[in-house]
């Protein structure tokens with residue numbers, strides 16, 4: 001089915017097109033915004049795609065404005081896709097009261113607990129509705145799609161990448177929330193979105209998924225050592241241990257001096273785009 005897209009803005013960018021779009025999402029039940037960078041190669045043929053999931057307080061614009069990724073994506077012929085980090089203006093009381101939960105903080109899962117379960121269905125939105133829009137309405141090669149993200153979005157990239165292996169061929173993350181069950185951000189979000197029974201939380205925790213037997217061919221993570229969230233919220237050490245014990249391949253790089261910001265992301269974005277390009281171009 002072809003969904004009606006409202007084009008909010010189009011910009012020429014490194015001989016490609018940076019677009020911002022809005023549509024009435026049938027999954028979310030409200031308007032949703034997303035953004036696509038089409039590299040110049042997309043004017044000739046379908047190209048591989050990289051989904052980027054942004055972190056707490058971000059929107060579909062943040063990565064496109066701050067990461068400096070388009071220059072490399074244009075060189076490598078990669079399409080970039082970002083989306084808002086939650087539904088907006090659902091009418092749920094208090095949804096915008098916290099910066100780390102609710103509006104701008106949807107945690108890339110399908111909420112099962114009311115009232116959030118009415119609209120906060122970000123996993124289905126990304127893996128079904130937005131995915132279909134990208135492969136049907138843009139010059140995207142549906143067999144060559146990867147996923148990455150930052151912080152809360154790194155958690156989303158790892159968990160969606162581990163659970164939707166038929167859709168995402170390559171997985172990486174910047175400073176991901178690696179064990180949300182064990183950190184305050186994750187515990188707060190999962191309690192509200194999924195309810196108090198922690199058995200249901202494991203499906204949305206990269207470390208638990210690895211412990212429970214999920215496996216992908218490779219994972220690539222960059223982490224700054226000057227990141228103020230590292231020891232309390234991110235815990236890549238937990239994921240590293242789980243991967244080691246499960247025989248899951250993981251490249252985890254620690255970078256002295258780098259924090260949690262887009263200055264960190266923009267420094268290493270080229271390495272991630274090359275990583276995805278190499279895997280996606282090897283898919284056949």
Ligand SMILES: N[C@@H](CCC(=O)N[C@@H](CSC=O)C(=O)NCC(=O)O)C(=O)O
Pocket residue numbers: 054055056057058062066099150151152153260261262
């Ligand atoms: N409370 C602060 C901090 C919010 C923040 O640091 N957000 C990060 C992601 S944190 C984990 O998901 C971010 O990417 N911010 C966007 C940016 O441009 O740096 C606040 O409300 O600002």
